[in-house]
Each structure stands twice: as structure tokens, then as C-alpha cells.
Amino acid sequence: MDERQSESWHLSKTVNISHLFTTVVLVIGMVSYIGDIERNVAIQHTEISNIKQTMSDHRSSYDSMFGRIDKKLDKLFDALYAQQKN
Numbered sequence: 001m002d003e004r005q006s007e008s009w010h011l012s013k014t015v016n017i018s019h020l021f022t023t024v025v026l027v028i029g030m031v032s033y034i035g036d037i038e039r040n041v042a043i044q045h046t047e048i049s050n051i052k053q054t055m056s057d058h059r060s061s062y063d064s065m066f067g068r069i070d071k072k073l074d075k076l077f078d079a080l081y082a083q084q085k086n
Helices: 002-008 017-085
Strands: none
Touching: none
């Protein structure tokens, strides 16, 4: 009985080439996958920066447009007030 138990727990010091190849392929795949994620994050960071700049440009354009509208409304109200006064 003791002989059979010692034989069932046999450890080999050899390295199987298929296991080594599989490990190398998995490591290469993992590095490639992480590189793709980093590239996508960098691209999206650039796109977000561009969107922020565009929104800032639009905001300043809208502010100037609303300023012009406000001036025109003030002139219109002044004209209506002057007309009612006469």
C-alpha cells in the first residue's frame, strides 16, 4: 500500500515544451492586449480633450451671440418705451 501511494505523487523535473510554448503565447497575448488598452485610452483622452476645447469654443461663441441679442433687445425695449412715452 505504501509503495502505491508514493508512486501516485511523482514529481518530474522536466519541462514540457508544449507548456513552455503555451506560457510564452499567453504572455505575448497579455502584453498585446494591455498595449491595445493603453492605446485606446490614449486615443480617448485625446478625443475628450478635443471635445472639451470644442465645447469651450462653442460656449464663448454662444456668450457673444447672447450678448448681441441682449443689446438688440435692450434697444427694442428702449424704442418701445420711448414710443409709449410719446
